[in-house]
Amino acid sequence: TGALLDHIVRSHSAGGEPSTRNHARIVARIREMLEEEGVALAARMHVLPDFHGNRAPLADPHALGVISGLTLDASFDGLCRLYWRTCVAIALGIRHILETFGERGYRFDTLHVAGGHVRNPLLMELYRDVTGCRVVVPETEDSVLLGTAMVAAVAGGLHADLSEAGAAMYPGGPAFLPDPARKAGYDRDYKRFLALHRHRAELENLDV
Numbered sequence: 001t002g003a004l005l006d007h008i009v010r011s012h013s014a015g016g017e018p019s020t021r022n023h024a025r026i027v028a029r030i031r032e033m034l035e036e037e038g039v040a041l042a043a044r045m046h047v048l049p050d051f052h053g054n055r056a057p058l059a060d061p062h063a064l065g066v067i068s069g070l071t072l073d074a075s076f077d078g079l080c081r082l083y084w085r086t087c088v089a090i091a092l093g094i095r096h097i098l099e100t101f102g103e104r105g106y107r108f109d110t111l112h113v114a115g116g117h118v119r120n121p122l123l124m125e126l127y128r129d130v131t132g133c134r135v136v137v138p139e140t141e142d143s144v145l146l147g148t149a150m151v152a153a154v155a156g157g158l159h160a161d162l163s164e165a166g167a168a169m170y171p172g173g174p175a176f177l178p179d180p181a182r183k184a185g186y187d188r189d190y191k192r193f194l195a196l197h198r199h200r201a202e203l204e205n206l207d208v
Contacts, residue, residue, distance in 0.1 A: 001090050001123070002116050004051055004065075008086050014076040020119075027122055029080045039185045042081035045069035046189075047089035048196050057100035066196055084122070091126035092186075092193040098131055110134045110175075114143040128178040130186045139173045146170060 006018035009026065016022055033041050050058075051065035067082070098108055111133045117123050118137050128135040140146055150165040159165035 001049075004049055004090070005083065005086060005120075007051065008083055009079070012079040012082065013074045014079045023120070026080055026083050027120070029076070030084045030122060033077065033080060033084075039182075042069070042085045045081060045085045046192050046196055047082075047085050048193070048200060049086060049089040049093055056097050064200070066200055068196065087120075087122045087126055088130070088186075088189060089193065090123065091130035092190055094127060095131045095190055096193070098133070108133060110136060112136045112138070114138055124176065128176050129182045130190070132178050132183065134178070135176045137173045137176070138170075140170070 005023070009015040009018040009022060030041075046066075046068045048064075048066035050060075050063035053061035054063040069085075071078070073081075094111075101108065111127060111131065113124065113127060113135055117127075124135060124137065127133070138146075146169065150159075150162060150169055153159050153165045153169065154162055159168060
């Protein structure tokens with residue numbers, strides 16, 4: 001996810017280096033554009049985020065990314081539109097995974113997010129609104145290390161099991177609920193996302 005967004009910034013003529021400050025500048029401008037344009041922001045641009053293959057749910061390391069709806073716009077706002085739609089695509093990919101689980105009888109209503117994602121407010125909002133799940137964010141920046149410490153505490157006999165270790169060593173983080181007003185728009189985006197998958201497969205399997 002981070003590598004893809006860095007690539008989008010670096011490869012665009014208005015992007016420059018994908019520093020933390022530059023990402024923040026882009027996110028800030030996207031927020032302004034969303035206030036001005038709402039759901040119409042880059043509504044005809046669609047992205048498949050498989051620039052480095054697809055881990056899940058397709059398990060296809062040879063899958064390729066797709067961008068539909070490009071124009072000659074090389075401005076900073078043009079970069080922001082592409083960045084925004086790439087973020088939407090990343091969240092749609094999460095929904096694709098969850099819905100594939102659902103087809104096999106596994107239903108989820110909560111996502112626990114860790115890692116660099118939590119520092120990107122656009123992604124965090126999209127994860128909850130696109131998937132319809134409650135999103136829980138850890139208050140610690142070292143959640144992976146904390147989880148390792150919990151396992152070690154159980155192995156060392158300090159706690160009876162992981163549930164007890166979790167309750168004792170970390171009380172939890174803030175939870176964010178999806179905005180139902182945005183569901184219809186992202187449902188349409190998801191249909192287009194699946195259509196892009198079908199069309200990509202059709203092109204690659206076309207007997208020329």
